[in-house]
Amino acid sequence: MSFLLVLLVCVLTCCGQLCQKQAVECWKSAAPSAAEKSARKKKTFGWLVLAVGALGLGLLCWLWALQLLPVGVAYPMLSFNFVLMALAARYLFHETLSRRHLVGIGCIVLGVILLGVSL
Numbered sequence: 001m002s003f004l005l006v007l008l009v010c011v012l013t014c015c016g017q018l019c020q021k022q023a024v025e026c027w028k029s030a031a032p033s034a035a036e037k038s039a040r041k042k043k044t045f046g047w048l049v050l051a052v053g054a055l056g057l058g059l060l061c062w063l064w065a066l067q068l069l070p071v072g073v074a075y076p077m078l079s080f081n082f083v084l085m086a087l088a089a090r091y092l093f094h095e096t097l098s099r100r101h102l103v104g105i106g107c108i109v110l111g112v113i114l115l116g117v118s119l
Contacts, residue, residue: 002068006077012058014084019051080112
């Protein structure tokens with residue numbers, strides 16, 4: 001249960017970060033007319049609201065996780081967030097993952113598994 005809660009925190013944090021990235025993408029898009037600028041601002045604000053919501057919910061889940069796990073175990077497990085972000089950036093924003101990235105992701109996954117098994 002506690003491992004799933006930390007995983008939920010990672011997913012919510014990842015979603016919040018991705019919403020922030022999408023807000024930046026909306027903001028930097030070209031908007032020559034006043035109507036398009038207004039629409040761009042609304043779209044950007046919407047993504048930021050979603051980001052704050054996901055990150056806020058992630059914080060609440062994190063506080064719950066800290067009630068169940070020692071911080072020395074729970075905090076390193078948040079490293080799984082790096083894995084989720086790298087994969088999401090690859091598939092949603094078409095960013096490249098080098099071999100070095102993939103090896104690092106593998107090491108993080110192994111570390112999280114080792115921590116999870118020790119519970």
